[in-house]
Amino acid sequence: MTRHFRSWIMAAASVAAMASASPVLAQDVTEITVQRFFGACDADFGTNTDVSKAVGECGIITSLINKFNADNPGIKATVTTVEWPGYDQLTAQFAAGDPPDIVTVHESALSDYQSKGLLLPLDELLATVGISPDSFTDAGRGGVTKEDKIYALPIDSWTMLYHINLGLFKQAGLLNADGTPILPKNVDELLAQAEQFKQKTGKPYFIQNLANENALFTRNLYTYLFQQDSDFFADPMQVKLKTPEAKKVFELYKTIFDKDYTTKNMDYAAAIQAFLAGEGGVQLNGTWVVGDYNASAEKAGTALNSGGYAVYPYPQLFGGKKAQYADGHTWAVSNKDDRTPEQLAAIGKFLKFFADNDFEWSRTGHLPAFKAVLASDAFKALPHRDTIAPIAELGTPLPSAVQRQFAIQDIIGEEMGAAVTGQKEIDAALADAESRINELLANL
């Protein structure tokens, strides 16, 4: 009886101790919620805190957040990973009044949320942790500045690139004496080189993910419209696509498709597999795969290792300004009424951590968003940065006042895809794209 009574007393005391200790523990750890895209790779990097050992977007961002949590025991950043780009989910979260504290947002999508008052202006918060917007690159600062306020922390600038299989280029006779690839300087040269490549290698010049793809078509169109000085978004509420410039771009890509200078019917994953397997000369893909492709090229026995891998900005095919479409990734902070000062301070620390580690992020292949990193020897020493550095100057976004850029991207991609694959006349596709986008923008 005495022993039972003692057990009860001990159990009750334990429960009481736990109950009284829990609030203390809870007070000690400030929890913030982080939502991001860039994929999930917990199997490889779920516990890694040595960022230098991580490769690729997913590996590096996972390791960075792990390191942030390890370095800040008083803060717990809980991560939700969403499928790219995650805006449908984010919009629903905002509508439900339950957004994450910190979220990855493209510079091109910031206006949608900022214009609704859903994002926190960060000028004061960044100042408290010692981040000056003057330290941002021009592209980064322009991308996150709305109505003279900073609405996100830029972490990179990205664009599309020519990822080149040098072994196949050599076989096609498209290498200079110094081993660099011969790239076209105009549309005729591009088509001639693509024909030469096809004849000599039996493979298509381009590897493109054209199967139910929207983003690639749209980014290609923007790039070559910029190169023709086409001011297609002179009015951010109205697009002009029924133009000779747009028609030239559609015709170019249709010719590439019709003459089998490109892979067909591949989705994004298949296109990456095909490039890594040496199925074509040039893959049109973004800055984010430079790290992974370079790693493959350094591995003995791979298709890229046999002849080498190089990466360049899109060639200048038209006579206008030297430009190509670019965007950037940012960390944005949601506007929340019930956020505590401790949580706000934790968010500031998180942003500071990413600003301080922008070099690590730039190892993905993206251009850094901080001038100091861009100018650093460490960044310049990274593989291929000498050839892709010009995109810091070439990168051109859409005007930031253009809203619903992801919805517009889908419309252009659908129409351009239909025209290029021959399901629709080019003029009809351009007219439909223009009217559909303008109808969307007229009803914001």
Added chain:
Amino acid sequence: MAEALVSSQASLSSPALTAQRAPRANINASQWRNALFIAPYLFFFVTMLVFPLIWGIWLSFHKADTFGVGKFVGLANYARLFGDKIFLQSVGNTFYFVLLTAPALALLGLFLALALNRQTRSAAFLRAAFFSSSVLSVTIVTLIWRIVFIPDFGLLATIYGWFGAPAPAFLSSPDLSMIAIAIATIWWCVGLPMMLFLSALQQIPGEIYEAAALDNANRWQTFRSITLPSIKRTFILVLLIQVVMQFQLFGQARLMTQGGPNNTSKPIVMYIYDVAFKRWDLGMGAAASEVLFVLILIAAMAQFVLTRRRGEN
């Protein structure tokens, strides 16, 4: 003992007690408190179905985005909707998909049920096997079929490769994309029709088949004159359930083709999703939802009318 019983009966039938007995309650009488029995269901029915339905109709007459309702615009959202070629295309796509899947599911379900309506272990195993796909989530189903259809590296490409032929581009051809989604859907959904037909077949009395056998009826005659008339109502039920279900196609199209190429596999629900959540045009999304609601309502009413008429006959 007998005296006690007689005494008890006498006391029960005494006029004094009969007068005191409460009037017998009519359990069929309509009383408000009976509504309490259905109150829990009614609460959820009203809050989860009726209210959203009315809210959706109200939204469809307003300019609204995800973050607020703006001004009343009358039928403007409907006018925009019926002026949108993509919406009309998505309506056509949805009907095409229903045409591809609903009859196929009914016929295939019936065929499987006829083949597996026997008390053997192999039939039991095959019934479970054919039903097992129904328990998978749409994500797993589309992943499996993407592995089959994906160009160059997929199962189909590998099989065609053995014969030196290129595989059809199921996911990126405007003529094949909806067929690819239909194949995946039939594989996924065939379990339920099969089970419904099996239960209907097992309700047909065995004596009728015995009588037919005595009359030397062959298999086709038995099927046409006994089986088919006996399961006619189930057949109509299966067909209409499938019509209503397949009108709501979304996940497979979203995950396999993203509605492409050139919107040839975009169903109405995906159009609603794009308009409401990608373009934030909630008013127009609500208008499209009401159109879909009417289409499904017509199908459901057809089911009601047809099955009732059969019952009356």
